Each structure stands twice: as structure tokens, then as C-alpha cells.
């Protein structure tokens with residue numbers, strides 16, 4: 320396991336941020352921690368990257384504890400933090416060169432990744448003149464220039480317009496193809512559904528469910544179907560839509576009859592979205608402010 324979190328607990332005074340969460344991440348996967356504000360996502364990331372010490376439990380990267388050993392363990396990890404901590408008055412190139420020296424790497428990947436995020440032509444632009452989406456891309460490039468095996472991103476698309484978010488998603492999928500293991504946090508269920516091999520639902524410091532998005536949707540499906548049928552045989556004007564429970568025996572007869580009499584137009588299963596499942600499990604919406 321490249322990333323392993325086991326029974327991780329953390330409190331800030333009387334406020335409990337993590338109540339004992341566990342998850343694992345295999346090489347080459349994308350894992351998404353999904354949760355509303357205050358769920359404990361950033362606390363998890365900060366512990367995993369050695370910025371915070373856990374009260375108990377384990378947070379391991381490459382099987383090693385990070386706290387107190389950041390320099391060694393994180394030399395192989397790229398981190399995109401929640402807040403853009405770039406030097407605003409410096410250019411993109413100056414920011415990246417600064418990190419190149421810090422990481423003591425050659426910097427040969429700087430132009431490669433700037434090209435990938437369509438910012439090569441903006442190298443000489445000062446960070447203060449960039450849009451939020453562009454800054455996010457610079458943070459991503461900064462996290463990649465030392466060729467890390469693990470990439471950790473805290474809310475990478477928060478506040479981005481849909482086009483910028485989409486372009487970032489495509490880059491993350493390409494990085495996965497290159498074999499990079501990715502852990503990200505998000506409160507956007509569509510993003511997690513699209514990107515992640517596995518997802519963990521974090522709510523008030525607890526992982527309430529985890530698994531492959533497909534399996535979660537299947538497990539929480541309510542066996543409903545939407546049937547579109549003709550009132551009379553092949554009369555386009557009289558198209559009727561009906562939602563039915565698959566475990567209702569009458570629905571079976573009704574559907575069989577529609578097929579036999581040639582009145583069935585279409586039938587679709589109604590799967591819940593990840594957001595529906597989150598609400599079902601927690602009674603909370605992903606956009607809640609956590610209060």
C-alpha cells in the first residue's frame with residue numbers, strides 16, 4: 320500500500336476533527352475523500368503530509384510515518400495545498416525555479432508540465448496576474464517537478480469554473496495513466512465520481528462509507544426503473560412515463576405485458592448519485608457548511 324491510514328484520531332481542544340478513520344490506497348489508483356466543509360478532509364491531509372501530529376492511529380506513506388521525517392518521506396510526494404501559497408510578486412518561472420532548488424531536482428520537467436497545463440507561454444507572467452484556475456495549475460506543476468510517485472491534492476478544483484475544473488480533471492487522469500498514485504479531497508461528488516477508483520465519504524470526522532463509486536451506487540440503489548411506454552400500440556402521441564419498484568411483483572407483470580404487446584419504448588434503471596447516497600447516510604448535503 321502506498322498510502323495507509325489506520326484508526327486516525329485528532330482533536331483540537333474539545334472539537335473532534337477525526338474520530339478514527341481508516342483507508343488504504345494502492346499504487347496507480349485515485350482515491351477521493353468526499354465530504355462537506357468541516358468534515359476533516361484538510362486535517363487528514365495535514366496529518367498525512369506531516370504538518371500535524373495525530374492524537375492516535377497511523378498515517379503512513381510508502382509504509383513510513385511522516386511526522387518528524389518530512390524531508391525523507393516527502394521527497395517522493397507532490398502536494399497541492401488548499402490555499403495557493405505561491406509568491407504572488409514572482410513569475411511562474413521564478414516560483415517553480417525556487418521549488419526546483421528546494422527539491423534539489425534538475426527542473427527538466429518544468430516546461431513539460433507547463434506545456435501540459437497550457438501555461439508554457441505564460442512563464443514570465445507574475446502569479447498575481449493569474450486567474451484562480453491558472454494558479455491552481457501552477458501549484459500542480461510545482462507538485463510534479465521532482466517526479467513524485469504520490470500526488471496529494473486538497474480541494475484542487477474548489478472555486479474553479481467548470482472549464483478549468485474539467486481541464487484539471489483531464490490532467491489528473493493523464494497523471495494516473497503515467498502511474499502516479501493520487502489522493503484528493505473534494506466536496507464535489509461529480510468530480511469524485513468521474514476521477515476516483517475508490518471514494519471515502521467523510522462526515523464529521525467519520526468515514527461513513529467507502530468503495531468503488533460503481534459499487535456504492537449499486538449497493539444503495541433502490542431497485543427503481545423508469546419505464547416509457549405507449550398507451551396504445553405504437554401511437555407516438557400517447558407516450559407515458561412511469562417509475563416502478565423492481566421488487567414489486569405487479570411491476571414485473573406490467574413490464575412483461577408492455578414488452579409482449581409491443582408497447583415498451585424504453586426502460587432505464589434509476590441509480591442514486593454519490594450525493595444522494597451521502598444525504599441518505601448522513602442526512603447532510605455535501606454543500607453544507609459543517610455547522
Ligand SMILES: Nc1ncnc2c1ncn2[C@@H]1O[C@H](COP(=O)(O)OP(=O)(O)OP(=O)(O)O)[C@@H](O)[C@H]1O
Nearest residue numbers: 331334335336354355356357358359360361362363
Ligand atoms: N487548527 C485548528 N484549530 C481548531 N479547530 C480546527 C483546526 N483545524 C481544523 N479544525 C476543526 O476540525 C474540523 C475539521 O476541519 P477540516 O479543516 O479538516 O475540515 P475540511 O473537511 O477540510 O473542511 P473544508 O472543506 O472547510 O476545508 C472542523 O470542525 C474544524 O473547525
